[in-house]
Amino acid sequence: MAKFGGGFPGGGNMNNLLKQVQKAQKQMEEKQKELESKNYEGSAGGNAVKAVVTGKKELVSVTLDQSVVDPDDIEMLQDLIVLAVNGAIKQAEEEAANLMSELTGGMNIPGMF
Template structure:
């Protein structure tokens, strides 16, 4: 019984450590032309979006929207991959539901 409680405590420590690592994670993605940069946190929240002023002078709103959507989606995918990598390293490759 005591061993099970000890294991549960150890697992909770690992989970807290995992959460902290993912919370600190930041992923930067750029558009193909490098004129848009999106930074996503490990929690899948957008931290920043930077758009080069020069791009705004030479692009239609429709093209800007497409470029922005593609860059944000790329950043989200990269953040998800990085989070999964951290989880895999912390859990020894175990596939734990909900993580």
């Protein structure tokens, strides 16, 4: 039977593994803070409606062009706002997913970001 140094394939030991995990965890925490501090903008109606959310997916602002404010068509305005907010949230989620993929080498770790 083959014997591996330190009980791990390739001769590694538990201390090195723990150091790598701690380093990766620290990098993820730093990147998470960086993402949370960023703003993401979504728009709809040819930029007539703009929404800004943080990396925490909190709505910061909504900007409306006068051309979309029609008292006779409130439903269209509501739809445009929803589209703009969802677009901003999607941008934040995509950046977080891309970052996680970079940090984990493409492994899908449940519950991360």
